[in-house]
Amino acid sequence: MAYNDSDSAGRHAAYAGGPREEDLLPSSAEQSVKVVVVGGFGVGKTTMVGSVSEIRPLTTEETMTQAGAGVDDLAGVERKTETTVAMDFGRITLDERLVLYLFGTPGQQRFWFLWNGVIEGALGAVVLVDTRRLEDSFQAMDRLEESGVPFVVAVNTFPDAPLHPVPELRAALDLSAGVPVVTCDARGFDSSREVLLTLLRHLYARATEGGPPSPAVTASPSPSEAP
Template identity: 55%
Template sequence: MRCSRAWNGCRNEETVDRTSVKIVVAGGFGTGKTTLVSSVSEIAPLTTEELLTEASLGVDDTTHVEDKTHTTVALDFGRITISPDVVLYLFGTPGQDRFWFMWDELAQGAVGAIVLVDTRRLDTSFAAVDYFERRGIPFVTAVNQFNGQCAYTEEEIRGALELDPQVPLVWCDARDRESSKLALIALVRHAMNRLRVPA
């Protein structure tokens, strides 16, 4: 990959072999996908948020997220440089079912996904869990703790989502950079372990 000095400090147009790792951040409407991508991205994240209008009334369920004023209509994009030769690219999906047609494009080539869950609206993340299970894409389930401690145990959440025992479940606060990074680390470890398992 050719890089310019202005972009990353490479000298004399040196050739740098970079490993690009694509990660998808998915989940239901209002689970915190844009917030997570924004909290960990080293660049100003690209977002495609639009204002929720009266046209969405009766279409978008804002129960427990009544203060939400914007929604992602295409994707969120962020980047994290792990080392000079490894870069993570984060792609956040839109949550509403009318935008699910974009998920195939966003998930293509991904090494794995974080499925964000809001336990107040657990059903909004069923589709994301099903999507990655059916395609055999490694994923972790991240319970976004919007309001402090979760009222449910890990076993209760696993049972409600019908998670495979091999799927990691982690707790996070998508607003907090360190917490979001730990969710990403859990995903990368899970994806690497999957790669080591013989077919």
């Protein structure tokens, strides 16, 4: 994303003085977990990371130009003017012990060569879905399954997107019964946070059913948030 000179000067001044107090991890933090947010082009990945991050998110959005015409499918997102070309990054502290580091992947197929580095080391993933373009989610889920990364599906409720019952969505996405499906508004902090909690509950359930959970997952839902 391009910044003007005053923005750049402000950032350099902030860095010279060290990290901002609100960017520091709480001293009580014991576990950190890497989570990736994936999905097709324009489904709201950058929006979700930005809405839920407690620090100023790092984005790599660039202005879309005529060079992308005929390459990027803008069906359903005709008003989109910027696109992620590397990754998004944010952080959220869920309780006094557990911190999630969020990595958003680029949606366009021409940038998918970056996915391996972003997905590597992830404990779990959120697959963000737009019901107007369900087919755009298939390859993202295939990549996660190939990498062995558990995931949940979050349906981003765009104002003009059709609503479908969960059983129909499962069938259309060819999901197993064990994969949670939730709806969300990626613009909202509470809604995006609930998606992440759903993912952690899913990871915890998988760990306790399949063997001893990892320390990070054990620390996930606080007693008040556990199902």
